[in-house]
Amino acid sequence: MKTIGILNGPNLDRLGKREPEIYGATTLAQLEERLRAEFDGAARLEFFQSNHEGALIDRIAALADAKADGLVVNFGALTHTSVGLRDALLGAHLPTVEVHISNIYKREEFRHKSLTAPACVGMVTGLGLEGYFAALRFLLKQ
Template identity: 60%
Template sequence: MKRIVIINGPNLDRLGIREPDIYGDQTLTDLENLLTEEAEALGVQVQFYQSNHEGFIIDEIGEYADSEIFGLIINPGALTHTSLALHDALAGCDLPTIEVHISNIYRREEIRRHSLTAPACIGVISGLGFDGYIAALRHLAKLD
């Protein structure tokens, strides 16, 4: 059975509290429950990781490179726009990865319109809320 890891970066543990006009009122737990249900329907396994610390996320990705993980879905949060180190970790893990953003980063502040991590991913989904994670999960589930 395919195992897919969903990684959420800084401040995503505050979903439902932080800027609900941008990110909605659902929590990270709500997202994880939604993805667990979808994974069961797709016949894949999911595991979740969230950290507010760049180095911890990079270390975690490094652990997946030589494991039984099939692919990654990552919402790097603000690290999207600032972390070349995170890009390098994603590029070096050799796993199909999809970058997801709850908000449309291209309609936000100028600094948020450029992703350093996207070139290390097979695709980017932005602005679809939690549905973006579902789309990413469905795509990875059908890859060989």
């Protein structure tokens, strides 16, 4: 059975409360529950959320050292600013799919550029929480 890490960055612990008109009413705990139910038996999912860049970098390294089979990442605002996260992904050598709940290309211009996407095999943007499901389905086929 594959092990897939699902990492969420700053403010994603506020899903369901923060800007529901953009991110919806589902909480992060509810999303994790839905993902577990959908992929039970197909993958071992390891969830992690932090508002701190260094904690996310440490988790990427830990998953790489544990020989995880892939990552689904939503780094939130750090997507657009963090060379450190990009370097961590490149050094991990794990197939990674970047997910954005909203369509970053329909938002403010500063959100149009992802520093971390070039370190990923793909990106899902604008599909709401379904992007996580699409990313996991893709990684399970790898």
